[in-house]
Amino acid sequence: MLMAAPHSGLLAVTPDEEDFYKSLGRRIAELRTARDMTQQQLADELGLSQKTVGHYEVGRIRLQISMLPAMANSLGVTIQTFLGPLAKSAGRRK
Numbered sequence: 001m002l003m004a005a006p007h008s009g010l011l012a013v014t015p016d017e018e019d020f021y022k023s024l025g026r027r028i029a030e031l032r033t034a035r036d037m038t039q040q041q042l043a044d045e046l047g048l049s050q051k052t053v054g055h056y057e058v059g060r061i062r063l064q065i066s067m068l069p070a071m072a073n074s075l076g077v078t079i080q081t082f083l084g085p086l087a088k089s090a091g092r093r094k
Contacts, residue, residue, distance in 0.1 A: 010055070010061045010062075011064075013060060022058070022059030023085075025056055025060075032057075035076055039053040039057070040053075046071065046074055
């Protein structure tokens with residue numbers, strides 16, 4: 001597991017959160033590639049490093065909720081569209 005420094009703003013994913021963040025990462029990668037964007041291009045739009053985007057896409061670190069509007073906008077979708085498939089799958093696990 002990636003251990004992120006508390007002051008970095010990057011939080012490692014706990015085992016309980018792993019499935020959700022891996023699904024979210026796949027969604028980010030899917031939407032990014034559908035827009036024919038590289039990780040670097042997405043990172044540049046968001047003011048992040050390519051490495052951080054890569055960590056998001058494999059579910060290694062948490063995407064902060066404050067990043068949702070910018071991420072969805074950069075991927076050309078609404079927040080509802082961005083999270084929609086994840087919300088549906090989370091509902092089936094209950």
